Amino acid sequence: AQSVTQPDIHITVSEGASLELRCNYSYGATPYLFWYVQSPGQGLQLLLKYFSGDTLVQGIKGFEAEFKRSQSSFNLRKPSVHWSDAAEYFCAVDSGGYNKLIFGAGTRLAVHP
Amino acid sequence: EPEVTQTPSHQVTQMGQEVILRCVPISNHLYFYWYRQILGQKVEFLVSFYNNEISEKSEIFDDQFSVERPDGSNFTLKIRSTKLEDSAMYFCASRLPGQGINEQYFGPGTRLTVT
Numbered sequence: 032a033q034s035v036t037q038p039d040i041h042i043t044v045s046e047g048a049s050l051e052l053r054c055n056y057s058y059g060a061t062p063y064l065f066w067y068v069q070s071p072g073q074g075l076q077l078l079l080k081y082f083s084g085d086t087l088v089q090g091i092k093g094f095e096a097e098f099k100r101s102q103s104s105f106n107l108r109k110p111s112v113h114w115s116d117a118a119e120y121f122c123a124v125d126s127g128g129y130n131k132l133i134f135g136a137g138t139r140l141a142v143h144p
Numbered sequence: 145e146p147e148v149t150q151t152p153s154h155q156v157t158q159m160g161q162e163v164i165l166r167c168v169p170i171s172n173h174l175y176f177y178w179y180r181q182i183l184g185q186k187v188e189f190l191v192s193f194y195n196n197e198i199s200e201k202s203e204i205f206d207d208q209f210s211v212e213r214p215d216g217s218n219f220t221l222k223i224r225s226t227k228l229e230d231s232a233m234y235f236c237a238s239r240l241p242g243q244g245i246n247e248q249y250f251g252p253g254t255r256l257t258v259t
Contacts, residue, residue, distance in 0.1 A: 065247065074235060074252040075187070121187060130239065131177065131200060132248060134187040 033058045035122050037135035044112050045143045052107040052138050054122030063125035064105040065132065066096055070118045078120075081105060092116070117142045146170045148251035150236050156257045157226055165221045165254045167236030174241035176219045177248060178211065180204070180232040187235065193219065226258045 034057045044050055056062055063082050067075040079090025086098040096107045105122060119139045123132040149168045157163050169176050178190040191201040193211050210222045219238075223230055233255050237248040 067250075075250040077247050077249075080247050123187075130175065130248070131189040131192055131202075132179075132187075132237075133189070136186045 033124055033126050033133050035124050035133055035135035037120075037122055037138050039138045040136070041139045041141065043141040043143060046114050047111050050107075050109045050112045050116070050140070052120050052122075052140070054105045054107065054135060055103050056105060056122070056124045057103065058124050060127065062098075062105075064096075064098060065123045065125070066090065066094070066105075066107050067121045067123060067134075068092075068118050069121065069137075075121065078107070112140075112142055114142045114144060116140060148236055148238055148249050150234075150251035150254050152254060153252065154255045154257070156259065159228060159258055160225050163223050163226055163256065165223075165234050165236075165256070167219045167221070167251055168217050169219055169236065169238030170249055171217070172240065173238035173249070175199075175239045175248075176211075176213070177237040177239075178221045179235045179237065179250075181235065181253075182229075182232045190221070190234075223256075226256075228258050231256055231258045 036055045038053050065080045066078040068078050069075050078094050079088050079096055081088050081098045089095050094109050096105055098105050119137045121137045122135040151166045176193040179187050181187045189202050191205045192199045208224045212220050233253045235253045236251040239248045240246040
């Protein structure tokens with residue numbers, strides 16, 4: 032069965048530091064992968080997506096993610112974190128068929144000034 | 145930019161009562177979804193809807209739940225007799241038609257509190 036694992040529940044970084052949020056997936060076919068961000072009390076905003084092609088994808092707000100098939104990973108990165116990036120980040124895989132999304136448990140990011 | 149809207153933003157109801165959560169998907173989208181997120185937990189798929197019928201549903205989506213597209217714009221989720229464990233944030237999502245992969249656009253959510 033398809034699944035998504037986000038090993039880090041909480042991450043704290045200093046403003047200006049680099050960030051990497053981990054995501055591992057389990058999916059039999061070519062995965063379609065997404066990162067969403069959820070600010071407190073808000074809905075889910077799409078940061079970036081991977082369908083095919085270049086394994087390094089660029090998203091909004093300066094985020095990027097790299098798809099590594101050999102490691103079944105789709106880690107999210109940002110070279111320099113801003114205080115406004117504090118939020119919860121969800122990795123998701125499209126299940127195919129009618130395309131329900133399967134989400135990871137999320138990583139809560141705190142940013143120290 | 146078009147967006148998915150949901151009403152109400154917060155609904156408080158007593159156990160056993162019926163609630164209807166409303167969503168207006170993006171106008172040219174044809175696939176619709178409901179997800180829920182219990183506080184502090186992951187976002188879980190409830191149901192997908194296409195061509196005026198349920199295309200897939202999870203084990204959470206039991207007989208107490210139903211969905212409807214009563215007109216050309218609204219997409220509703222009804223819970224017939226709410227339980228305490230139905231307290232959660234409910235998200236509606238929609239996506240473009242056609243085969244292939246398109247991202248889902250999420251609404252801001254409705255927080256349901258069952259007392």
